[in-house]
Amino acid sequence: MTHGLLWLPLLVAFVVLAALGWLERRRQRLFLEWAAGSELSKLDGGGGARLKDGCLEWTSFEAGKFKPQGSLMVSKLELVELLSLGSGDAPLTDESHGACRLRLIGDGREYDLPFSDADRARRWIGELMSRSRCEL
Template sequence: MGHGLLWLPLLAMFIVLARLGWHEYRKIEAYREWAQGFERSKYDILAVLGQRETTLTWGTPTRSGPIGLKSLSLATIDGVEVQVDQTAIDIGDPPQRGKTITLVLTSQDQSSSYAIPFTEIPLAVEWCYFLREYIGQLAIK
């Protein structure tokens, strides 16, 4: 009986991990359905992000689909930068680590900025390169 009691915490931990895994799976499936209408998209535990033509949409992932969605026309954006721990970085030589990583979009009139959270610096840098190039192409047209 003593051996059975020793395995009980392990069983409880397995059940908790299985439940957490199921919740994360549901979030990813909800994201997949949401992301089908976008040309480019990203998912991580902090935010979902999608780009369709000149519109950028982002929000918070949940099991029932993204919530708190915000949309923005890329034609109104003038600046794009990556901030690590609230400090702008050189995207040509990004740091290896940071606690908070955000992609910051600044409007043309400098009156508003939008922060999109990321969990990985390389992914934020990749989106920064992409958005800078895309906004540059919009300015040429």
């Protein structure tokens, strides 16, 4: 009987890990459907984003579906800044890694697009600016 009780926490851990894996797989499948046909897309801990037909849209994953957070026409994009995620308007240095956000300025408004990886965000800046055909 004690041997069975020793295996019970491992069984519970296995069930929890299997459920988390199933949820992640579902999130990825929904993202692939949502981002189909996009020129540029990303999915990470900060949420999803896609560039499709000149429109940049970003979402968060909540309650088993993607919830739209904002959109911006790339042709109206004026400036993209890389900022730290939690400390106001502090710019991110080139040596920084980890969670950050892109501040998108265009159409007279500012938008924040979260990223879980600063290197990926830097690549996105180059892609977005080349697609918007802006010169800073």
